[in-house]
Amino acid sequence: MPGSRRRQRGVLLAGIALLLAALVLAVVLASVFMPGREAAGGQPLRWQDRGTTRSLREIVLGRCYSYLAERHPALGDTDCLKIWESFKYAFIYKNPCNTTAEDYQPLMELAGHPIPCNKSLFWSKTNDLAHRYTKSSHNLLTLEDSLLGYMFDGVSWCGDPSAPGINYESCPKRSECESNPVSVFWKMASKRFAEAACGVVQVMLNGSIEAGAFRSSSIFGSIEVFNLNPNKVSEIQIWLMHDIGGPQSESCSGHSIQRLKRILEERNFTITCEDNYRPVQLLQCVRNPDHQDCRLCPSSMETP
Helix, strand or coil, X not given: CHHHHHHHHHHHHHHHHHHHHHHHHHHHHHHHHCCCEECHXXXXXXXXXXXXXXXXXXXXHHHHHHHHHHHCHHHCCXXXXXXXXXXXXXXCCCCXXXXXXXHHHHHHHHHCCCXXXXXXXXXXXXXXXXXXXXXXXXXXXXXXXXXXXXHHCXXXXXXXXXXXXXXXXXXCCCCCCCCCHHHHHHHHHHHHHXXXXXXXXXXXXXXXXXXXXXXXXXXXXHHHHHHCCCCCEXXXXXXXXXXXXXXXXXXXXXXXXXXXXXXXXXXXXXXXXXXXXXXXXXXXXXCCCCCHHHCCCHHHHCCC
């Protein structure tokens, strides 16, 4: 029956065509809705940010050993190799957009240590100044001065489903996916650092930023503020610093600082705010000794 065979062949060809069309559509949809794109030949996923820091293992282990020997000998029993293994297994061979807080939980337990009361310094948009101050005064600690923050400050990392399980070429920006390995790590570490704070707590903010010194979208504004414990923290001291010779966009009476105060007062904290806390300003003046902002007022030099 030639006509019957032709009809069967036509139906078969139509079915194959529909199947191919469905496969093409699936590939197109995957490229649109799935984060990252796989390069040809089994290469790692391509992203828009820098890749994993080269020699990451050596950097992390070196910092761990250095911290235990020079900064905190009391943590001498800490196992740096176990810390590295726990960190590695949090992201290796994983799609970097599928990172969860649970992935880092073992690392947080291994590398966590108590922060003494009255020693916690939080910061936002004052990274360099805050850490210059902690290094010079030795009285306060930022998250980056803790073991956890010290080991991973300034490095980048992400996994990849293909071998060797780590992407050294590129990693996702926060805009590409919120749940990337670096963002999830710092959010979790920041949360724990805030939860551990006790006694008098300091916050260093930048009053020279036009957008406002306090931003609800920052790590401090979205995570640390809401994880400070009013039963453990007796007072929060805000230091609003201005760049030497730079704009003084906001003072302690400014809009964003008042918004921060309201948030903290609603959580039953006692708050003070000081413009240009003098010990920190003197540190700024080391680089600008002749600027008028760095000269002592005549009245302050008068003897009684």
